[in-house]
Amino acid sequence: MIRGVRAVVALLAVVLTAAGCGFVDAMAHPEEQTTQPSSAAPVTAAPTTAPPGPVTIVSTDLTGGGPGGLHLDVTVDPVRTGLVPPFPEFSDGCPVSGPSLQYVAVNFSLSGNPGDYWGLAAHLTVTPGAATPGDIGDVGVFFGPSPGHDVYCTDYPPLPTSDRFWEQGMQHVVTGYVVLDQAVTAATPQGRAEVFPTLQARIDHLRVKDGQTLVERELHVTAVRTGTQCPDDPDAFCLPL
Template structure:
Protein backbone atom coordinates (compact mmCIF):
# COMPACT_ATOMS: atom_id res chain seq x y z
CA UNK A 1 0.00 0.00 0.00
CA UNK A 2 1.28 3.49 -0.85
CA UNK A 3 0.11 6.77 0.69
CA UNK A 4 1.32 10.34 0.93
CA UNK A 5 1.21 12.07 4.31
CA UNK A 6 2.77 15.40 5.20
CA UNK A 7 4.52 15.56 1.84
CA UNK A 8 6.43 12.27 2.48
CA UNK A 9 5.87 9.13 0.48
CA UNK A 10 4.96 6.23 2.81
CA UNK A 11 4.94 2.57 1.83
CA UNK A 12 3.54 -0.29 3.92
CA UNK A 13 2.20 -3.81 3.48
CA UNK A 14 -0.95 -3.30 5.56
CA UNK A 15 -3.43 -0.64 6.66
CA UNK A 16 -2.56 -0.87 10.36
CA UNK A 17 0.56 1.22 9.79
CA UNK A 18 -1.49 4.15 8.52
CA UNK A 19 -4.03 3.69 11.34
CA UNK A 20 -1.19 4.08 13.83
CA UNK A 21 -0.20 7.36 12.23
CA UNK A 22 -3.75 8.61 12.54
CA UNK A 23 -3.96 7.52 16.24
CA UNK A 24 -0.50 7.08 17.82
CA UNK A 25 -1.97 5.61 21.05
CA UNK A 26 -4.04 2.97 19.30
CA UNK A 27 -1.24 0.43 19.55
CA UNK A 28 1.62 -0.24 21.93
CA UNK A 29 4.99 -0.27 20.20
CA UNK A 30 6.33 -3.74 19.55
CA UNK A 31 9.09 -4.89 21.91
CA UNK A 32 12.51 -5.18 20.37
CA UNK A 33 15.70 -6.74 21.65
CA UNK A 34 17.88 -3.93 20.34
CA UNK A 35 17.36 -0.33 19.27
CA UNK A 36 16.58 0.11 15.64
CA UNK A 37 17.81 2.86 13.38
CA UNK A 38 15.15 5.01 11.72
CA UNK A 39 15.44 5.00 7.97
CA UNK A 40 16.61 8.26 6.51
CA UNK A 41 13.93 10.53 5.11
CA UNK A 42 13.57 10.52 1.34
CA UNK A 43 14.92 13.58 -0.46
CA UNK A 44 12.36 16.38 -0.94
CA UNK A 45 10.46 16.33 -4.17
CA UNK A 46 11.39 19.00 -6.70
CA UNK A 47 8.89 21.87 -6.82
CA UNK A 48 6.53 21.87 -9.79
CA UNK A 49 7.75 23.70 -12.86
CA UNK A 50 6.49 27.30 -13.06
CA UNK A 51 3.70 28.02 -15.50
CA UNK A 52 6.01 30.41 -17.37
CA UNK A 53 9.74 30.90 -17.40
CA UNK A 54 11.16 33.77 -15.30
CA UNK A 55 11.07 37.10 -17.08
CA UNK A 56 7.73 36.64 -18.88
CA UNK A 57 5.77 39.85 -18.31
CA UNK A 58 2.84 39.46 -20.72
CA UNK A 59 0.99 36.75 -22.62
CA UNK A 60 -2.35 36.71 -24.42
CA UNK A 61 -4.15 35.44 -27.49
CA UNK A 62 -3.96 37.49 -30.68
CA UNK A 63 -7.46 38.28 -31.99
CA UNK A 64 -8.33 39.16 -35.59
CA UNK A 65 -11.92 39.80 -36.68
CA UNK A 66 -13.22 38.30 -33.44
CA UNK A 67 -11.29 35.01 -33.55
CA UNK A 68 -8.01 33.85 -32.07
CA UNK A 69 -5.23 33.44 -34.64
CA UNK A 70 -2.28 32.88 -32.29
CA UNK A 71 -0.56 33.95 -29.10
CA UNK A 72 1.97 36.60 -28.09
CA UNK A 73 4.40 36.33 -25.19
CA UNK A 74 6.64 39.19 -24.02
CA UNK A 75 9.66 38.64 -21.75
CA UNK A 76 12.37 40.93 -20.38
CA UNK A 77 16.02 40.15 -19.73
CA UNK A 78 18.49 41.28 -17.09
CA UNK A 79 19.96 44.79 -17.21
CA UNK A 80 23.22 44.90 -19.18
CA UNK A 81 25.80 47.53 -18.20
CA UNK A 82 28.61 49.13 -20.20
CA UNK A 83 27.78 47.38 -23.48
CA UNK A 84 26.44 48.50 -26.83
CA UNK A 85 23.60 46.58 -28.46
CA UNK A 86 24.61 43.27 -30.06
CA UNK A 87 24.44 44.35 -33.70
CA UNK A 88 26.91 46.66 -35.46
CA UNK A 89 24.34 48.92 -37.15
CA UNK A 90 23.44 50.47 -33.79
CA UNK A 91 27.01 51.39 -32.88
CA UNK A 92 27.69 52.72 -36.38
CA UNK A 93 24.56 54.88 -36.72
CA UNK A 94 23.84 56.22 -33.22
CA UNK A 95 25.73 58.78 -31.09
CA UNK A 96 26.27 56.47 -28.12
CA UNK A 97 29.21 54.97 -26.25
CA UNK A 98 29.16 51.52 -24.71
CA UNK A 99 30.81 52.31 -21.35
CA UNK A 100 28.04 54.75 -20.38
CA UNK A 101 25.10 52.60 -21.48
CA UNK A 102 22.66 50.23 -19.85
CA UNK A 103 19.95 48.31 -21.65
CA UNK A 104 17.21 45.73 -21.17
CA UNK A 105 16.24 43.27 -23.89
CA UNK A 106 12.51 42.81 -24.55
CA UNK A 107 11.77 39.53 -26.31
CA UNK A 108 8.63 38.83 -28.34
CA UNK A 109 7.69 35.24 -29.19
CA UNK A 110 4.48 34.35 -30.97
CA UNK A 111 2.49 31.81 -32.91
CA UNK A 112 0.27 32.61 -35.88
CA UNK A 113 -2.35 30.53 -37.67
CA UNK A 114 -2.53 32.98 -40.56
CA UNK A 115 -0.45 34.12 -43.51
CA UNK A 116 1.95 37.00 -42.91
CA UNK A 117 4.09 38.23 -40.05
CA UNK A 118 3.48 40.02 -36.78
CA UNK A 119 4.11 43.77 -36.71
CA UNK A 120 3.91 46.23 -33.83
CA UNK A 121 5.44 49.08 -31.86
CA UNK A 122 7.39 49.27 -28.61
CA UNK A 123 7.24 52.68 -26.92
CA UNK A 124 8.92 53.74 -23.68
CA UNK A 125 8.39 56.96 -21.72
CA UNK A 126 9.41 58.24 -18.28
CA UNK A 127 6.88 57.50 -15.56
CA UNK A 128 5.79 59.63 -12.59
CA UNK A 129 8.67 58.35 -10.44
CA UNK A 130 11.38 58.42 -13.12
CA UNK A 131 14.25 60.76 -12.11
CA UNK A 132 14.53 63.88 -14.22
CA UNK A 133 18.28 63.46 -14.78
CA UNK A 134 18.34 60.06 -16.50
CA UNK A 135 19.34 61.43 -19.89
CA UNK A 136 17.96 59.91 -23.07
CA UNK A 137 15.94 56.71 -23.29
CA UNK A 138 15.93 54.91 -26.63
CA UNK A 139 14.09 51.94 -28.16
CA UNK A 140 15.56 49.75 -30.90
CA UNK A 141 14.68 46.46 -32.56
CA UNK A 142 17.29 44.11 -33.94
CA UNK A 143 17.78 44.50 -37.71
CA UNK A 144 15.46 42.38 -39.81
CA UNK A 145 17.76 41.76 -42.76
CA UNK A 146 21.03 43.28 -41.59
CA UNK A 147 20.59 46.55 -43.48
CA UNK A 148 18.37 48.63 -41.18
CA UNK A 149 19.41 52.21 -40.39
CA UNK A 150 19.23 53.61 -36.88
CA UNK A 151 19.03 57.10 -35.35
CA UNK A 152 17.94 58.64 -38.66
CA UNK A 153 16.03 61.49 -36.97
CA UNK A 154 19.08 63.25 -35.57
CA UNK A 155 21.08 63.03 -32.37
CA UNK A 156 18.15 62.19 -30.10
CA UNK A 157 17.39 58.54 -29.47
CA UNK A 158 13.93 57.36 -30.62
CA UNK A 159 11.44 56.50 -27.87
CA UNK A 160 9.46 54.23 -30.25
CA UNK A 161 10.56 51.57 -32.69
CA UNK A 162 8.60 49.26 -34.99
CA UNK A 163 9.06 45.60 -35.82
CA UNK A 164 7.77 43.37 -38.59
CA UNK A 165 8.70 39.75 -37.96
CA UNK A 166 8.64 37.71 -41.17
CA UNK A 167 9.80 34.13 -41.48
CA UNK A 168 10.40 33.89 -37.74
CA UNK A 169 8.43 33.42 -34.53
CA UNK A 170 10.49 35.76 -32.35
CA UNK A 171 12.03 39.21 -32.37
CA UNK A 172 13.97 41.24 -29.79
CA UNK A 173 13.80 44.92 -28.92
CA UNK A 174 16.08 46.89 -26.60
CA UNK A 175 15.39 49.74 -24.18
CA UNK A 176 18.51 51.87 -23.74
CA UNK A 177 19.66 54.36 -21.09
CA UNK A 178 22.39 56.34 -22.82
CA UNK A 179 24.03 58.05 -19.81
CA UNK A 180 23.45 55.49 -17.06
CA UNK A 181 27.10 55.00 -16.05
CA UNK A 182 29.14 57.98 -14.86
CA UNK A 183 31.30 59.26 -12.00
CA UNK A 184 28.31 59.56 -9.66
CA UNK A 185 26.76 56.23 -10.77
CA UNK A 186 29.66 53.88 -11.62
CA UNK A 187 27.40 50.81 -11.34
CA UNK A 188 24.73 52.35 -13.55
CA UNK A 189 21.12 53.12 -12.74
CA UNK A 190 19.40 49.77 -12.87
CA UNK A 191 16.57 50.97 -10.63
CA UNK A 192 15.43 53.45 -13.29
CA UNK A 193 14.13 50.73 -15.62
CA UNK A 194 11.37 49.81 -13.16
CA UNK A 195 10.07 53.39 -13.28
CA UNK A 196 9.74 53.56 -17.08
CA UNK A 197 6.40 53.04 -18.81
CA UNK A 198 6.64 50.57 -21.71
CA UNK A 199 3.82 49.83 -24.12
CA UNK A 200 3.52 47.16 -26.83
CA UNK A 201 0.95 48.53 -29.27
CA UNK A 202 -0.27 48.78 -32.88
CA UNK A 203 -0.20 45.00 -33.23
CA UNK A 204 -1.21 43.83 -36.67
CA UNK A 205 -0.88 40.99 -39.13
CA UNK A 206 1.07 42.17 -42.17
CA UNK A 207 1.61 40.19 -45.37
CA UNK A 208 4.32 40.55 -48.02
CA UNK A 209 2.08 42.83 -50.11
CA UNK A 210 1.75 45.30 -47.25
CA UNK A 211 -1.85 44.38 -46.45
CA UNK A 212 -2.51 44.71 -42.73
CA UNK A 213 -5.13 43.32 -40.35
CA UNK A 214 -5.42 45.04 -36.95
CA UNK A 215 -5.07 42.75 -33.94
CA UNK A 216 -6.42 43.01 -30.43
CA UNK A 217 -5.54 40.95 -27.36
CA UNK A 218 -7.57 38.34 -25.54
CA UNK A 219 -7.71 38.26 -21.73
CA UNK A 220 -4.05 38.04 -20.65
CA UNK A 221 -2.82 34.98 -18.77
CA UNK A 222 0.22 37.05 -17.73
CA UNK A 223 0.45 40.84 -17.46
CA UNK A 224 -2.15 43.51 -18.17
CA UNK A 225 -3.75 45.14 -21.18
CA UNK A 226 -3.39 48.93 -21.22
CA UNK A 227 -6.52 50.58 -19.81
CA UNK A 228 -6.93 52.90 -22.80
CA UNK A 229 -6.11 50.37 -25.56
CA UNK A 230 -7.41 46.78 -25.66
CA UNK A 231 -4.84 45.98 -28.34
CA UNK A 232 -1.79 47.00 -26.25
CA UNK A 233 0.22 45.52 -23.40
CA UNK A 234 1.60 47.77 -20.66
CA UNK A 235 4.71 45.92 -19.48
CA UNK A 236 7.22 46.42 -16.64
CA UNK A 237 10.94 46.62 -17.42
CA UNK A 238 12.28 45.88 -13.96
Protein backbone atom coordinates in the same frame (compact mmCIF):
# COMPACT_ATOMS: atom_id res chain seq x y z
CA MET B 1 33.32 10.45 71.62
CA ILE B 2 36.70 9.72 70.04
CA ARG B 3 35.30 6.51 68.61
CA GLY B 4 32.43 8.49 67.03
CA VAL B 5 34.80 10.90 65.32
CA ARG B 6 36.92 8.04 64.04
CA ALA B 7 33.80 6.40 62.62
CA VAL B 8 32.80 9.56 60.75
CA VAL B 9 36.32 9.95 59.33
CA ALA B 10 36.35 6.34 58.20
CA LEU B 11 32.96 6.71 56.57
CA LEU B 12 34.10 9.85 54.70
CA ALA B 13 37.17 8.01 53.42
CA VAL B 14 34.96 5.25 52.05
CA VAL B 15 32.73 7.79 50.24
CA LEU B 16 35.71 9.57 48.68
CA THR B 17 37.17 6.28 47.53
CA ALA B 18 33.88 5.19 45.97
CA ALA B 19 33.41 8.54 44.17
CA GLY B 20 36.78 8.25 42.47
CA CYS B 21 39.14 10.91 41.20
CA GLY B 22 36.45 12.91 39.47
CA PHE B 23 34.79 13.81 42.70
CA VAL B 24 38.13 14.71 44.27
CA ASP B 25 39.02 16.94 41.31
CA ALA B 26 35.65 18.64 41.54
CA MET B 27 36.22 19.39 45.16
CA ALA B 28 39.73 20.69 44.49
CA HIS B 29 38.86 22.80 41.39
CA PRO B 30 35.19 23.75 41.57
CA GLU B 31 35.63 26.68 39.15
CA GLU B 32 36.58 24.32 36.31
CA GLN B 33 33.24 22.51 36.48
CA THR B 34 31.21 25.49 35.27
CA THR B 35 29.86 24.85 31.77
CA GLN B 36 31.02 27.57 29.35
CA PRO B 37 29.14 28.33 26.11
CA SER B 38 31.06 27.46 22.96
CA SER B 39 32.79 30.44 21.38
CA ALA B 40 32.68 28.86 17.89
CA ALA B 41 30.16 30.49 15.59
CA PRO B 42 27.53 28.15 14.14
CA VAL B 43 28.30 27.03 10.62
CA THR B 44 25.69 28.13 8.12
CA ALA B 45 25.52 27.43 4.44
CA ALA B 46 26.36 30.35 2.19
CA PRO B 47 23.24 31.74 0.57
CA THR B 48 22.85 30.84 -3.07
CA THR B 49 21.21 33.23 -5.49
CA ALA B 50 19.96 31.98 -8.81
CA PRO B 51 20.96 34.19 -11.74
CA PRO B 52 18.07 36.42 -12.75
CA GLY B 53 16.13 35.25 -15.75
CA PRO B 54 13.63 36.84 -18.11
CA VAL B 55 10.55 38.43 -16.55
CA THR B 56 7.23 38.05 -18.36
CA ILE B 57 5.39 41.36 -18.68
CA VAL B 58 2.73 40.28 -21.21
CA SER B 59 1.09 36.91 -21.78
CA THR B 60 -2.11 37.01 -23.80
CA ASP B 61 -4.22 35.20 -26.35
CA LEU B 62 -4.92 36.96 -29.64
CA THR B 63 -7.49 36.62 -32.40
CA GLY B 64 -7.79 38.01 -35.91
CA GLY B 65 -4.67 36.55 -37.45
CA GLY B 66 -5.88 33.37 -39.08
CA PRO B 67 -7.85 30.16 -38.65
CA GLY B 68 -6.38 29.32 -35.25
CA GLY B 69 -5.80 31.25 -32.07
CA LEU B 70 -2.51 32.97 -31.37
CA HIS B 71 -0.58 33.59 -28.18
CA LEU B 72 1.87 36.40 -27.43
CA ASP B 73 4.50 36.46 -24.69
CA VAL B 74 6.66 39.50 -24.00
CA THR B 75 9.63 39.06 -21.67
CA VAL B 76 12.35 41.37 -20.37
CA ASP B 77 15.90 40.05 -19.94
CA PRO B 78 18.33 41.03 -17.15
CA VAL B 79 20.14 44.37 -17.40
CA ARG B 80 23.36 44.45 -19.42
CA THR B 81 25.97 47.04 -18.45
CA GLY B 82 28.66 48.74 -20.53
CA LEU B 83 27.54 47.17 -23.81
CA VAL B 84 25.75 48.38 -26.92
CA PRO B 85 22.86 46.50 -28.55
CA PRO B 86 24.32 43.59 -30.54
CA PHE B 87 23.98 44.81 -34.11
CA PRO B 88 26.57 47.05 -35.79
CA GLU B 89 24.03 49.43 -37.34
CA PHE B 90 23.32 50.82 -33.87
CA SER B 91 26.93 51.88 -33.33
CA ASP B 92 27.18 53.16 -36.89
CA GLY B 93 24.23 55.51 -36.50
CA CYS B 94 23.99 56.46 -32.82
CA PRO B 95 26.72 58.67 -31.28
CA VAL B 96 26.72 56.94 -27.89
CA SER B 97 29.40 54.69 -26.43
CA GLY B 98 29.23 51.32 -24.74
CA PRO B 99 30.93 52.09 -21.41
CA SER B 100 28.18 54.48 -20.31
CA LEU B 101 25.24 52.37 -21.50
CA GLN B 102 22.87 49.93 -19.90
CA TYR B 103 20.13 48.10 -21.75
CA VAL B 104 17.52 45.40 -21.40
CA ALA B 105 16.33 43.13 -24.18
CA VAL B 106 12.56 42.91 -24.72
CA ASN B 107 11.50 39.71 -26.48
CA PHE B 108 8.24 39.25 -28.42
CA SER B 109 7.30 35.61 -28.98
CA LEU B 110 4.27 34.65 -31.09
CA SER B 111 2.93 31.10 -31.13
CA GLY B 112 -0.08 29.45 -32.75
CA ASN B 113 -1.31 29.27 -36.32
CA PRO B 114 -1.61 32.63 -38.09
CA GLY B 115 -2.18 30.98 -41.48
CA ASP B 116 -0.73 33.00 -44.35
CA TYR B 117 -0.25 36.00 -42.07
CA TRP B 118 2.81 34.77 -40.25
CA GLY B 119 4.87 37.93 -39.67
CA LEU B 120 4.23 39.58 -36.29
CA ALA B 121 4.43 43.38 -36.31
CA ALA B 122 4.05 45.88 -33.46
CA HIS B 123 5.23 49.17 -31.97
CA LEU B 124 7.09 49.59 -28.67
CA THR B 125 7.30 52.96 -26.92
CA VAL B 126 9.15 53.46 -23.62
CA THR B 127 9.10 56.72 -21.67
CA PRO B 128 10.06 57.83 -18.14
CA GLY B 129 7.42 57.21 -15.50
CA ALA B 130 6.42 59.19 -12.43
CA ALA B 131 9.12 57.46 -10.32
CA THR B 132 11.90 57.72 -12.92
CA PRO B 133 14.79 59.99 -11.80
CA GLY B 134 15.45 63.05 -13.89
CA ASP B 135 19.20 62.49 -14.32
CA ILE B 136 19.25 59.29 -16.38
CA GLY B 137 20.02 60.83 -19.76
CA ASP B 138 18.17 59.58 -22.83
CA VAL B 139 15.94 56.52 -23.04
CA GLY B 140 16.12 54.82 -26.43
CA VAL B 141 14.18 51.98 -28.08
CA PHE B 142 15.67 49.93 -30.92
CA PHE B 143 14.82 46.78 -32.84
CA GLY B 144 17.34 44.96 -34.98
CA PRO B 145 17.73 45.90 -38.64
CA SER B 146 15.40 44.66 -41.34
CA PRO B 147 14.97 45.56 -45.02
CA GLY B 148 14.18 49.26 -45.19
CA HIS B 149 14.83 49.64 -41.47
CA ASP B 150 18.58 49.66 -40.96
CA VAL B 151 19.49 53.30 -40.23
CA TYR B 152 19.37 54.54 -36.63
CA CYS B 153 19.36 57.84 -34.73
CA THR B 154 18.70 59.97 -37.80
CA ASP B 155 17.07 62.64 -35.60
CA TYR B 156 19.58 62.48 -32.73
CA PRO B 157 19.55 64.07 -30.21
CA PRO B 158 17.70 62.66 -28.36
CA LEU B 159 17.53 58.89 -28.73
CA PRO B 160 14.19 57.69 -30.14
CA THR B 161 11.73 56.48 -27.50
CA SER B 162 9.69 54.42 -29.97
CA ASP B 163 10.45 51.83 -32.62
CA ARG B 164 8.52 49.26 -34.62
CA PHE B 165 9.23 45.85 -36.04
CA TRP B 166 7.99 43.27 -38.49
CA GLU B 167 9.22 39.73 -38.03
CA GLN B 168 9.85 38.43 -41.55
CA GLY B 169 11.67 35.22 -40.68
CA MET B 170 10.41 31.94 -39.29
CA GLN B 171 11.80 32.15 -35.76
CA HIS B 172 8.66 33.88 -34.40
CA VAL B 173 10.73 35.77 -31.83
CA VAL B 174 11.68 39.44 -32.15
CA THR B 175 14.02 41.25 -29.75
CA GLY B 176 14.10 44.97 -29.07
CA TYR B 177 16.46 46.92 -26.82
CA VAL B 178 15.67 49.64 -24.28
CA VAL B 179 18.78 51.74 -23.68
CA LEU B 180 19.88 54.23 -21.00
CA ASP B 181 22.73 56.22 -22.52
CA GLN B 182 24.09 57.80 -19.30
CA ALA B 183 23.60 54.97 -16.82
CA VAL B 184 27.27 54.41 -15.92
CA THR B 185 28.95 57.53 -14.54
CA ALA B 186 31.51 58.40 -11.87
CA ALA B 187 28.65 58.75 -9.39
CA THR B 188 26.98 55.49 -10.49
CA PRO B 189 29.79 53.14 -11.59
CA GLN B 190 27.49 50.11 -11.32
CA GLY B 191 24.86 51.71 -13.52
CA ARG B 192 21.19 52.41 -12.86
CA ALA B 193 19.52 49.00 -13.03
CA GLU B 194 16.83 50.17 -10.60
CA VAL B 195 15.61 52.70 -13.17
CA PHE B 196 14.32 50.20 -15.74
CA PRO B 197 11.26 49.04 -13.72
CA THR B 198 10.19 52.69 -13.37
CA LEU B 199 9.98 53.16 -17.15
CA GLN B 200 6.57 52.91 -18.79
CA ALA B 201 6.14 50.73 -21.87
CA ARG B 202 3.35 50.84 -24.44
CA ILE B 203 2.94 47.92 -26.86
CA ASP B 204 0.43 48.61 -29.61
CA HIS B 205 -0.40 48.19 -33.30
CA LEU B 206 -0.29 44.41 -32.90
CA ARG B 207 -0.84 42.78 -36.28
CA VAL B 208 0.37 40.12 -38.68
CA LYS B 209 1.41 40.66 -42.28
CA ASP B 210 1.30 38.52 -45.36
CA GLY B 211 4.89 37.92 -46.38
CA GLN B 212 4.19 38.40 -50.11
CA THR B 213 1.29 40.82 -50.45
CA LEU B 214 2.14 42.83 -47.29
CA VAL B 215 -1.56 42.86 -46.44
CA GLU B 216 -2.04 43.35 -42.68
CA ARG B 217 -4.52 41.96 -40.22
CA GLU B 218 -5.03 43.55 -36.83
CA LEU B 219 -4.73 41.33 -33.79
CA HIS B 220 -7.22 41.62 -30.94
CA VAL B 221 -6.46 40.86 -27.32
CA THR B 222 -8.71 38.24 -25.70
CA ALA B 223 -7.62 36.30 -22.60
CA VAL B 224 -4.93 38.25 -20.72
CA ARG B 225 -2.84 36.21 -18.30
CA THR B 226 -0.18 38.82 -17.58
CA GLY B 227 -0.12 42.52 -18.38
CA THR B 228 -2.38 45.57 -18.28
CA GLN B 229 -4.39 46.78 -21.25
CA CYS B 230 -4.25 50.47 -22.11
CA PRO B 231 -7.27 52.51 -21.01
CA ASP B 232 -7.54 54.07 -24.48
CA ASP B 233 -7.01 50.85 -26.48
CA PRO B 234 -8.02 47.36 -25.28
CA ASP B 235 -5.77 45.82 -27.95
CA ALA B 236 -2.66 47.52 -26.56
CA PHE B 237 -0.67 47.13 -23.34
CA CYS B 238 0.50 49.91 -21.00
CA LEU B 239 2.69 48.72 -18.15
CA PRO B 240 5.97 49.20 -16.28
CA LEU B 241 9.00 47.77 -18.00
